[in-house]
Amino acid sequence: xxxxxxxxxxxxxxxxxxxxxxxxxxxxxxxxxxxxxxxxxxxxxxxxxxxxxxxxxxxxxxxxxxxxxxxxxxxxxxxxxxxxxxxxxxxxxxxxxxxxxxxxxxxxxxxxxxxxxxxxxxxxxxxxxxxxxxxxxxxxxxxxxxxxxxxxxxxxxxxxxxxxxxxxxxxxxxxxxxxxxxxxxxxxxxxxxxxxxxxxxxxxxxxxxxxxxxxxxxxxxxxxxxxxxxxxxxxxxxxxxxxxxxxxxxxxxxxxxxxxxxxxxxxxxxxxxxxxxxxxxxxxxxx
Ligand code: AMP
Numbered sequence: 001x002x003x004x005x006x007x008x009x010x011x012x013x014x015x016x017x018x019x020x021x022x023x024x025x026x027x028x029x030x031x032x033x034x035x036x037x038x039x040x041x042x043x044x045x046x047x048x049x050x051x052x053x054x055x056x057x058x059x060x061x062x063x064x065x066x067x068x069x070x071x072x073x074x075x076x077x078x079x080x081x082x083x084x085x086x087x088x089x090x091x092x093x094x095x096x097x098x099x100x101x102x103x104x105x106x107x108x109x110x111x112x113x114x115x116x117x118x119x120x121x122x123x124x125x126x127x128x129x130x131x132x133x134x135x136x137x138x139x140x141x142x143x144x145x146x147x148x149x150x151x152x153x154x155x156x157x158x159x160x161x162x163x164x165x166x167x168x169x170x171x172x173x174x175x176x177x178x179x180x181x182x183x184x185x186x187x188x189x190x191x192x193x194x195x196x197x198x199x200x201x202x203x204x205x206x207x208x209x210x211x212x213x214x215x216x217x218x219x220x221x222x223x224x225x226x227x228x229x230x231x232x233x234x235x236x237x238x239x240x241x242x243x244x245x246x247x248x249x250x251x252x253x254x255x256x257x258x259x260x261x262x263x264x265x266x267x268x269x270x271x272x273x274x275x276x277x278x279x280x281x282x283x284x285x286x287x
Contacts, residue, residue: 001083003090020048026143031055032190035080036180040147041085054091061129094113122242151179153280177250187279199273202237213266214283258285
């Protein structure tokens with residue numbers, strides 16, 4: 001594995017690979033690597049000649065500066081894990097390397113409705129920051145495949161839109177990997193390491209309540225099921241629920257009366273121990 005901190009050095013290595021007609025897979029991350037990240041690296045390795053992973057905690061996507069300050073950084077361990085996973089190129093730029101002209105967005109990305117829903121509504125500016133950094137990283141790496149996790153369902157939809165509006169879709173294939181979970185169901189997340197032992201145990205309630213929703217909406221209204229799920233989280237150690245929402249899996253629009261066979265996704269965002277956790281499950285609606 002080769003570690004790069006400079007864009008120019010990484011690009012030299014990548015253009016050499018491209019000249020040999022090697023395909024390039026890319027896994028962007030914010031580090032504090034776990035099995036979820038490593039599964040994306042594994043998928044990319046299977047499907048490409050060269051795999052690049054970036055680790056960059058992007059300041060422009062944090063709408064809450066405290067969240068940015070507290071974001072876990074485990075650089076030495078990340079390097080070991082990436083090496084062990086058989087990664088080819090690890091890119092760990094500093095903020096000045098990524099944003100030499102400052103962090104402000106020069107023009108907003110036209111993301112449409114998707115930016116106004118769920119995460120977009122609760123984290124103003126978040127997806128603009130995500131697009132800013134992913135667009136920049138894609139222009140640096142110019143991969144054939146971009147590997148992202150279903151764990152961040154709406155983010156995948158936003159990046160799909162980014163590829164559309166930047167005309168990158170012809171060149172880059174977005175591949176969405178399944179959500180990896182701990183044995184008790186909690187979705188793996190870098191933020192989990194900030195949970196106290198008690199909150200870590202309670203956090204599994206988020207997965208439990210999501211798995212019950214497909215059954216619940218067979219016998220009660222979606223809004224009742226959503227409200228009961230939110231109450232369940234509040235009774236089980238969560239301090240605040242941003243949303244638990246059943247949405248159309250393709251458009252992410254809220255659904256009140258699903259039709260049989262309709263692909264749905266139930267998504268949740270809630271705080272426990274001052275840590276904001278998100279998760280989601282895809283399912284088809286059947287009575
Ligand atoms: P992050 O470092 O949290 O920004 O995540 C980097 C990439 O890993 C994103 O595409 C995430 O969706 C993905 N990811 C995060 N957690 C998981 C997980 N538990 N399973 C699979 N992919 C994940």
